[in-house]
Amino acid sequence: MQKTLVILKPDCMANKHAGSVIDRFEKAGFEIVGAKMIRLSSEVLRSHYAHVADKPFYPEIEAFMSSRPVIVVALQGDDVVAKIRELLGPTDSRKAAKGTIRGDFGTEMMKNVVHASDSDENARIELARFFKSDEIFA
């Protein structure tokens, strides 16, 4: 079955939305197969956000994402990659519809509550970045 990698970002943790967000994933039928709380290092963030590392806003993302510990979650289910992205809504929380996670809990472009892998291939890469194989219970 397909898996994806989700990060409950520092704004999600600071605003105490972790439980509500995980509840939405579970209510949508997805299963948690791995989870832990970690502080993201510069090194990990540089590889995770390599596709935006040359953008002028990158230093702000790095400071934000390392500002407090996050929860990384491995989720499993049918079509989980696309379905979780649908539950999140668009990257900019201000453009996200009510009823989506970013529309309900997000505040802006950077503080958008949750990261989720955007393809099956990236899900594999990102799961391997954050979890050892014996930390996934699938």
Ligand SMILES: Nc1ncnc2c1ncn2[C@@H]1O[C@H](COP(=O)(O)OP(=O)(O)OP(=O)(O)O)[C@@H](O)[C@H]1O
């Ligand atoms: N113009 C911007 N200003 C500030 N932060 C931005 C901007 N564009 C993107 N970001 C931040 O960088 C992250 C990665 O951007 P990307 O384009 O990959 O969006 P995404 O795939 O929806 O987000 P994520 O990878 O976190 O799920 C976004 O989630 C957001 O936090």
